Amino acid sequence: MDSLTQIVLGAAVGEAVLGRKVGNKAMLYGAIAGTIPDLDVLASHFTDTVTALSIHRGFTHSIIFSILFAVIFGWIISRFESYKSFKGWFSLFFWAFVTHPILDAHTTWGTQLFWPFDIRLAFKTIFVIDPLYTLPFLIFLILAMRHKRHTKKRRLYNNLGLLISTFYLVITFFLKWLAFTKFESALKEQNINYLKIDTRPSPLNTILWSANIETNDAYLLGNYSFFDTKPIRFEIYPKRHDLLGDLKTNEDVLRMIKTCEGWYTINKVNEDYYFNDLRFGLMSLEPNSENFVFKYKIIVNDNDKVQFEEVQKDRRDGKKLLTDLWKRLKGN
Template identity: 30%
Template sequence: MDTLTQIALGACIGQAAFSNKLGRKAIVVGAVCGLLPDMDFLFSIGSDDFAYMATHRGLSHSVLLLPFFAVPIAWLAMKWGMWKDSTPDNPAGPSVGHFWTWYQLCLWALITHPLLDLFTTYGTQILTPLSNERFTLDGISIVDPVYTLPLVAAVIYGLVKPLQQNRFRLWAVSALIFSSLYLGLGLHNSWDARAALIEQLSSKDFNPTDVRASPTMFNILLWRVVAKDSDGRYAVGFFSTVARNSIQLHHYESESGELVDKALGSEQGKVLKWFSTDMLRAQVRESDKDGSPQVILTDMRFGFTFDPAASFFGGLFEFDERLNLSGAQMYSGDVENLEFSDEISSIWAKIWE
């Protein structure tokens, strides 16, 4: 999820489980560890957006590697904690010099980061280096204030009311329980939306080979549902777990041919296909500038209510007069024309319509 949420989750874990031993230092270290996995953007500095897509949520998000990464981080945290407790206003606690206490804090704050990311549609390589598969549970939006705000509120309370230790630990525990239940509700709603789409498609001439349900922005009530058949055709619509109306489906063809094969066969195309879990729609068109051929690959898992064919993620592949690939760049369709307020209004209307 977003950076603020990951920081708040790590801090809340430190506050709930370790503040009785480490004081407010547990909140600080938990927040830092909650942030650290997303520092993997450093791996792609100086490269293009495809390199970032290929490396983000990779090694730094592996549940197999994070227990090892936690060892040096915990040692540094322990040294910092012992140094901080050498001042008169920070009396040393009995656990400050215990490495095992710091290790548990760092491990839980680190490993819950990819586990939370797993619930989003973006995908997370939790089994790197044994597998580079992107796992996803499609249970929550990358940004969801209902999940985040209770965690943030609990952490702020713990920082401004440090003397009320039992109370601010209770706030943190309550926030973690609420957020966990919210994730469970998101999973339930995702399965519900997916089942609704499958049931509706069963009465139509569309035999899906893959069906996905992804939350729209900031909520777990309205879901973008996508089905793909063996011919590469897509059926896309939106399902409200509140209104529960019939899904209005939009159908899109995916083109094929030499240019599409070249785009998919390029390094950038392979990254997009892997990232999208093969939910790519291909379109061939002519450039508005000089009429040269172009291929657009669109990740159909993501999109907007005002234009179901538009997506956050995709690629634009350009060809020269000899039909050789001359360039590739990230492409987000009409995202740049998005009026944020209009999209939010549309989501709200579709939830209750």
């Protein structure tokens, strides 16, 4: 999830664990702990694209990290804070650390919660930024901050924030199931044979859903809003995996394919080849658009080393997409 959401979650968890003992300091340390796992993004400045993508939400989003660094931070903070309980500070940091990847596991990218085991949890029930999740949570946290640490209202407001946000996460599973059944029915009605289907919410909401459908030689992409009155329409994107040629067996290419869980297409523009990660959809709702959210130029060096250079996004495309998504959300 986005940084603000993780700060709010961390602060609320910190308050729930040590609020009565240390007051607003519990929220402060919880908020700080809630952002620490995302420092893995700094890896992109020190390594290649494929490695940075493969380790993103890896070790720092694991249970092992949560335990290990809760011990470290718990010990450090207990040395100079007036509240000297190592157990209390350990609990605060552990729960602030571990709830971060648990929340991220609901997004499309997912997390390697059980690192070093090669298991990525990605429920794909909520977008990385969702106002319906964050804003109520933030409001109750602010209300809690306005009361003294021993008051019942402070604990009530903080607990309400945690309960409502958790309830919303549970609801997203039901919404995903409803969307999945709609896509499944549409494919059946249109006599489309497919290998597998993958669904996810569109940006900023859980009303409009997107689906990737794999067939033998192509992927179908479609959108469905709970306000739709017309049949779902699927756009066809040929896989073009054959364009990789001998690169199909290249180690870096195989790692990239694994990272995107096999959801990718290849296209050629002039003499350049591009790798498109389908998991996050398109930057446009226009039919047959090739403007994918994550698109990488494939560069082969003289020593046959393959590099992936991310194509920069145009902010104008992003603004137009949000406008188009709002219109599409209201139904077809």
